[in-house]
Structure formats: structure tokens, C-alpha cells
Amino acid sequence: MYSSIKSGTVYGLKSFLIDVEIDISNGLPCFVMVGSLNSEVRESAERVRVALKNMGMNIPPSHITVNLSPADIRKTGTGFDMAIALGLLEIMNIIPQSSLRDTLVIGEIGLNGEVKRVSGVMPIVYEAKKNGYTTCLIPIENAMEASLVEGIRIIGVSDLKMVKELLNGNMDVLAEASEENSNDPLNKAVDITRREEKIPDFSDVSGQESVIRGALIAASGNHHMLMIGPPGTGKTMIAKRIPGILPELSDDEKLEVTRIYSIAGKLNIEHPMIKNRPFVDPHHSATVSALSGGGGIPRPGALSLAHKGVLFLDELPEFDRNVIDMLREPLEEKCINISRASGNFVYPADIMLVAAMNPCPCGYYPDHNKCNCSPGAVRRYMGHISGPVLERIDICVAVRKIRVKDLENKNKGISSSKLREKVLRARKIQEERYKGLNITCNSELGVVDLRKFCALGKAESKLAEDICENLDLSARSYHRMLKVARTIADLDESEDIKERHLTEALCYRPQVAGL
Amino acid sequence: MKKYKYWLDSLPFIGGRTAEKLLEYFKDARSVYEACLLNDDDLKNILSKRLNMDKVTQVIKAGADADIDGDYDLMIAKGIRFIDEDDPYYPKRLKAVSNHPYAIYVKGDLPGEDEPAVSVIGSRNCSEYGRIAADAFGSYLGQSRINVISGMAVGVDGLSQQGAIDGGGKTFAVLGSGVDICYPLQNRSLYEAIPQNGGIISAFPPGTPPSRSNFPFRNSIVAALCDVLLVIEARARSGTSITVNLALSMNKDIYAVPGRITDRLSDGCNMLIRQGSGVALSPEDFVSEVNILWARRGEAGDVIMNRAKEQILCSRAGCLAKANNAPLTGIAGYVDINPMSAEEIHERRLRDEPGAVLSDTLSRLSLMCVKGELIQVASGYYLRPVKK
Numbered sequence: 001m002y003s004s005i006k007s008g009t010v011y012g013l014k015s016f017l018i019d020v021e022i023d024i025s026n027g028l029p030c031f032v033m034v035g036s037l038n039s040e041v042r043e044s045a046e047r048v049r050v051a052l053k054n055m056g057m058n059i060p061p062s063h064i065t066v067n068l069s070p071a072d073i074r075k076t077g078t079g080f081d082m083a084i085a086l087g088l089l090e091i092m093n094i095i096p097q098s099s100l101r102d103t104l105v106i107g108e109i110g111l112n113g114e115v116k117r118v119s120g121v122m123p124i125v126y127e128a129k130k131n132g133y134t135t136c137l138i139p140i141e142n143a144m145e146a147s148l149v150e151g152i153r154i155i156g157v158s159d160l161k162m163v164k165e166l167l168n169g170n171m172d173v174l175a176e177a178s179e180e181n182s183n184d185p186l187n188k189a190v191d192i193t194r195r196e197e198k199i200p201d202f203s204d205v206s207g208q209e210s211v212i213r214g215a216l217i218a219a220s221g222n223h224h225m226l227m228i229g230p231p232g233t234g235k236t237m238i239a240k241r242i243p244g245i246l247p248e249l250s251d252d253e254k255l256e257v258t259r260i261y262s263i264a265g266k267l268n269i270e271h272p273m274i275k276n277r278p279f280v281d282p283h284h285s286a287t288v289s290a291l292s293g294g295g296g297i298p299r300p301g302a303l304s305l306a307h308k309g310v311l312f313l314d315e316l317p318e319f320d321r322n323v324i325d326m327l328r329e330p331l332e333e334k335c336i337n338i339s340r341a342s343g344n345f346v347y348p349a350d351i352m353l354v355a356a357m358n359p360c361p362c363g364y365y366p367d368h369n370k371c372n373c374s375p376g377a378v379r380r381y382m383g384h385i386s387g388p389v390l391e392r393i394d395i396c397v398a399v400r401k402i403r404v405k406d407l408e409n410k411n412k413g414i415s416s417s418k419l420r421e422k423v424l425r426a427r428k429i430q431e432e433r434y435k436g437l438n439i440t441c442n443s444e445l446g447v448v449d450l451r452k453f454c455a456l457g458k459a460e461s462k463l464a465e466d467i468c469e470n471l472d473l474s475a476r477s478y479h480r481m482l483k484v485a486r487t488i489a490d491l492d493e494s495e496d497i498k499e500r501h502l503t504e505a506l507c508y509r510p511q512v513a514g515l
Numbered sequence: 516m517k518k519y520k521y522w523l524d525s526l527p528f529i530g531g532r533t534a535e536k537l538l539e540y541f542k543d544a545r546s547v548y549e550a551c552l553l554n555d556d557d558l559k560n561i562l563s564k565r566l567n568m569d570k571v572t573q574v575i576k577a578g579a580d581a582d583i584d585g586d587y588d589l590m591i592a593k594g595i596r597f598i599d600e601d602d603p604y605y606p607k608r609l610k611a612v613s614n615h616p617y618a619i620y621v622k623g624d625l626p627g628e629d630e631p632a633v634s635v636i637g638s639r640n641c642s643e644y645g646r647i648a649a650d651a652f653g654s655y656l657g658q659s660r661i662n663v664i665s666g667m668a669v670g671v672d673g674l675s676q677q678g679a680i681d682g683g684g685k686t687f688a689v690l691g692s693g694v695d696i697c698y699p700l701q702n703r704s705l706y707e708a709i710p711q712n713g714g715i716i717s718a719f720p721p722g723t724p725p726s727r728s729n730f731p732f733r734n735s736i737v738a739a740l741c742d743v744l745l746v747i748e749a750r751a752r753s754g755t756s757i758t759v760n761l762a763l764s765m766n767k768d769i770y771a772v773p774g775r776i777t778d779r780l781s782d783g784c785n786m787l788i789r790q791g792s793g794v795a796l797s798p799e800d801f802v803s804e805v806n807i808l809w810a811r812r813g814e815a816g817d818v819i820m821n822r823a824k825e826q827i828l829c830s831r832a833g834c835l836a837k838a839n840n841a842p843l844t845g846i847a848g849y850v851d852i853n854p855m856s857a858e859e860i861h862e863r864r865l866r867d868e869p870g871a872v873l874s875d876t877l878s879r880l881s882l883m884c885v886k887g888e889l890i891q892v893a894s895g896y897y898l899r900p901v902k903k
Contacts, residue, residue: 207858208858209858209861209873210856210857210858210861210873210877210895213873213874213877226894228893228894228895359893365893366854366892366893366896367854368640368642368778368779368780368853369777369778369779369780370779372640372750373640374639374640375639375640375669396894396895397894397895398856398857398893398894398895398896400856400858400859400895463882463885466885466886467885470885470886470887471884471885488874499878499882500874500875500878501878503877503878503879503881503882503885504874504877504878504881506881506884506885507857507877507878507880507881507884507891507895508894510894
């Protein structure tokens, strides 16, 4: 006797629909599971058996085989429990045959028959919808998340008994069980996210005008930014406020980010939709895997969780050299390649990098009254950050010590909404300029497009020549500086890049101290 | 005979005192060598008083295995001269010190006995002020044909020596390593220029790597070889102050270049002045005083100082003071010679131009850097260089 139930899994960041095939045959009683399974999947057998017994439905003492197909995709997670249980129930005629046609089933089962939440529901439901399924049977705790996918019926359940009644046509339970499938999940998102954590405002920051200017330019052109200054000067504070001046996520971007968080299991049950730009700040003890994605089948790392948002690396020189070096690819390509024995994965990493560091081990360079570090020590400290990574950071600002009179100043600083206005205006100019091209921001300009969109006038070209010669800039540094100049000109609403835009862009180029 | 003396000096674990004792007993270096070959018991006795048995065996083995002729010829081929204390060329100034090295190694020349010599020392981590002063003093000393002696270290040492060469004079570097090793690497070009414009000196055999324990001895040689010691920038407690004490114990005249009382890097110098050292207010002043001291060497100490003080007219504007009075245009006027943050500079500008915008200040500062009028020392920090 055979039955097949549709379920799904996530592999890397891709979702797959999986056939859960159950067969009961004559033979010595056993429960065999096959199909390239991780250990937690194999354990399903125990959970399902005990859960069914506790609900008064004993599994027949026969040779039971469960196959999860396609058998060559590695199966992980506990989401197959419910499909296996229902498959058995179908064979045992406890639920009607083909009551689960065109239905996707996901959920973990507790020993008492309870249906528990799993991660990655949203992308699996999306995959189901794409493949023409009409209904999804999922744990009730995942219902809100699944309802973000339009055009498919979501039924959230809390235990197997409920499922049995439901599938046997008990209409009352149906009414209780199903979640409203809103036609506009994104509007629902707006309701939800009003209760979401508010991004702090720039008006809380006293002084630090030049840092805020740097953040404004970085946000406008999506340039990467580094803040250098002694401890306790507000670097983390400012970094946390940057997502608040970036443009809001588009609807597509919201879904994209929510997918990633769903797979990572980090969605809030009641308010699953991610509305704000993500802000991720890993501790400096983080490993390469923690940032890029780790595990036998890589779960999204910090870089992917910060996709479309800000990745904040505080105390940059304290990070392992390998970690900093690894940033090279995502900073340039906006994605990260991870190789594993189980396959190659490409994860999105379109981030804005914001980093903070001290200028030297004691933190007070270049104040030689406070700083006792030898030039060698300063150089070595800065040298922790590999040259190629430093060159990809376009905006480097110094954060000064706060003076008491700045803190006491009753006037609030410039507000995030004002800053965001400027950012949006600059972004709009970029959108127009790059219409039809594959890029959206100045920071993404390639060398060829650079020549077209950042052409300089005669006087400005001469200045650029002087800059390159006198300050010994590499070609890459020069191009990046031009991109920043383009952003500054956009903020200034000037079509041409003028001398003052070039020179301001120059002052943000990162410099190795001591040289 | 020299070859045996070189051999003795090159023995591992053997320092000046031990060598002295060995020479006392065996009378000359050659006899020590022969005793070593014979694994002589007296030799072993003397050594074991200062080293453990393990090291004694090592020393005797190393000594016996050495290629007397080969090693010496190799050194000569590298252009290194071996000058032991009995050599007529051994500097008299050095011989006068009780703890002088048994031998020195030289690449190039030695400072002449009849030429005035000034040792210039100061912080490795000097400020822009220190940098300019080291260069200015070094250069003028060079022009005035006064030998500049120092340790070729990063910072004041190296800069004053390079200044001396630029000024057309001679400079001598005393190293904490063998003369064939360039340390620090940053001063490679200086290391290569010095033998033609003076000489490189060391108390350590060729091949000795620079180790921390060598530097105190090297500093004492720097102090010994001079007639006057000039301190340019030093913190209150620093390696520089240790060298000053050594020089004082050798009765050398000490001069210091004063600095701002708000500057920790000038604490050492200012304190020396307070304790009665000479003050070097400009290269020209300083050189006149050195010349007077030199002319009157041999006369009693206080007589020299008093006459020197009588003859000096203070506050004659030297080249440094002149440079600081030059009129400053535009934003440069708000920038100090100590590093200042861009925001501070902008604040100063706001006092005169209340409507000024920060991005404009940043642009102008940047432009001045391109033109060389300002220097950006670290992201967001600028300083105004003092013109030569």
C-alpha cells in the first residue's frame, strides 16, 4: 500500500518540493527512511510513531518504507514529520484518499501530536504556488509568514487531531483553523510593522557633522564607509542610524529579504514581514563561516542577513584577517560563492558595509600628546585591513572626541527624515541616469560607464591629473574617488562634476596612517 | 695580530670584561687563541667563572673551529675595518671612557680628532615640528662642517643625519647591529649614503643582528663620540633621556631644543633646559655656541660656559622663526602645525565666516593637500607643514 504526500525543503537559499512516499508492505516490522537524509530527518520515524500512538492511531506492525524524493537532494530539517504522519494516516484510511491532492504539507510533530513551527516556510510556500498547488497545510505559528505569499490557500494547524477532523470534512474546525488569506499581504505588513522596532534617529547625535556628511554621501550612492576614531565617540550610534536614511525597501526587496530570514529561521512569528533595511553587526570574533554562511548545507551568514541593508563591523582590525579578506568578493560582486562537498552555492550579499575602528592600538592617533604608539605599531594596526578591502571603502571619516559642550547643546542634530529626503533625491537622479542599464547606484558603475557618466571638464581633468600624480593614487582608487564625486555632485544637484566635488571626494579616500 | 684580536672579539658569549680578563692572563690575543686550540685548563677556569660549563664548551669549540685568516679576510673584503683599542686610529674620545669597547668596526671613515662633533638625538616618533628641526639643525651643522653623530634610527636621528648629508657635511652612524646590517630598513638609502659621507661605526662584529640589549651600549658610544649633545624632541621618560644621562656622566655639554609646554613630546627637552642645559633656539645660534666651545676646549669648564653666555646675543631670528612668520593664505591660516581634525578647522573658520559650509571647507583642505600646502596625516586630520 502506497501513498505520496507533497512537502518541501530548502537547500541553501533555494526551495524544492519533495515527494514524501510511504509504503507499507508485508515483512518484519520496521520503519525505514531513505532519500539522502540528515539525522534530524531520520528521527522523524520516532516522532511520528509516538505521536500517532498518543492520538490513538497505532501504526501497523509491518515493513514501512518512507522515501523522500528526489533522493539526491540532501534533506534537512524537521518539516517532513507531518507529511509522513499524514501519509500513514491516508494508507490506514483514517483520512480520505486524495484529500491532500494539490496540497503542500509541512510541519514538525511533537510526541503528543502537536504541530510545531519550522523555518523556511515562506519560500517553500512560494515554490508550491509557482508549481500550481492550491493549498498549504502548515503549523499555525508559521501561518502569518506563509500568508505573505499571495494566491494560495494557507491553513494553519496546531495538532494532528485537528488535521484529521479537517480532512474528514469537519467544517467547524476548518473555520477556526484557517487563517485569513489577505489579498494584500503587504498592506498587512504595514499594519504589522508599525509595531516593529523603530530605527533610531540621527537627531540623537550631537556634533560629528563631518561623519554625518560622510554617512549622507555613503547612503546616497551606496558607498561603503569606514569610521576611524577613539573609543566612545559614537561610531556604533551613527552606524545604527544609517538604515534609517536609506531608501525604503521596495515590495520585491521586502519579500527577498523576508525569504532569507525565513530560511534562517529568524522571522518574528506575529510580524514576519521585514520592512526595515536589515542592520547586522557581528561580533569581531565571528568566523568566515559565520559571515559568509556555514554548515554542511550553508545557512545564510551575516552577509546574506544584511542583504539590502547595512553590515556593521565594529573594531574592524580585531576581526580575523581571513574574515576581512573574504569580504573582497561580496564588496565587489554583491554576492558570495560558497563551495561545499554538497555543491556550490551563490548567496546574495548586496550590502552597504559600515566599519569602525580605532586609528591605532591606544586609539588616540594622531594626537601625539595622548598617543604613545610607535609609527610601526600604527602602521601594523592599519595593516590588519588588507589593501584590496581598504581600497573598496569609498568614504573614510574621522570621528572626533565629543566635547562636553556638544553634549550639552540643547539643539537637536539634523533629523533622519531630512537626511533621507536628500538621499532620495540623489537616488532619483541616479535612477534616471541609469535607466535601462543593469545598475541603480553610482557605486556600481563599471569602468566603461564611468567614463561616460563621470566625464570631467578641462579644468577638472587637470585637477584630477594633479591629484593622481601628487598623491600617488592607484587606478582603482581614482575610479572610486570619481564615483564618490559623482554622488556628491548629485547631492548638489549639479549635472557636471565640478572641482569642489572632486576635492571633497578626495578627502574621503582612506589613507594609511603614517604615510 | 689583528686577526687574533678580531677572533677574540667575535667569540660568542664573550663581552668586554671577559676579554679584558683573558688578555690580562694570557697577555695577548694570539696566546688566548692557542690556549683555546689546546683546550687549556686555565682558559676554562677563567671562562667558567663567568659562564656555565655548557657555554664554556661551546665557546671553546667555536673558537677552535674558527677560520682565523678566512674570517678576517672576508670582513676586509666587505670594506669593513677592524679597529681595536691599541690601534692609533681608535677614537681618543672613545678611549677616554672607562667602559669603552675593546674594538670597533667601521665602514667608511671615523670622525676626525680635530673636527668638532655634535651628537643629535631625539624621539623616534617625532612630530612635524621635530622633523623640521632635525632637518634644519642637521643641515646647518653639515654646512658648518661640524660632524653629526647619531644612531640612524627612525625619527630625529635619521632625519638629522640625512640633513647633514644634504648640507654637504659628514655624518657618522653608530649602530646596535653589525655594520653590515641596515636597521631600521626604512633608512636604507641613508645607510647606503653614509659611508661616502662619513662612516658607519659599530662595537658589534659584522653579522650581529640588532637586539634590544645592544642599544644601551650603542647609545653610550653616541654620547662618547661627541663634544656637544643636542636633544631635539623627547618625552619625559624615554630612551633619549637615558642617553643624556650617559653624556652627563662623561661631562659632555647638553643642548636642548625647546618646545610647547602643551606638547608631551617636548617635555624631555623643556625639563633639561630647566635643569640648566643649553638652549638651542636656532641652528645658527647653536652652531656659534658649538664653535665657541670648540675653540675654547681644554680650558676649565665654567670659564667656557660663562664666556659662551657672554658672547651670545639671544633671539636672533633663525631660519625656523622666519618660516613661522610667513603670511598664510586662506584656510591654511586656521590649521596648526600639530594635526587638527577637519571639524576643528571648520569651527575656527566659522568664527570669521559664519556662513561657511562644511563640505566647502573639506574641499578646500583637500585642494591644498594636492598643492602641497597642507598635509593629511590620517583620515580627517590635517596639519600645516613648516617651510624650510
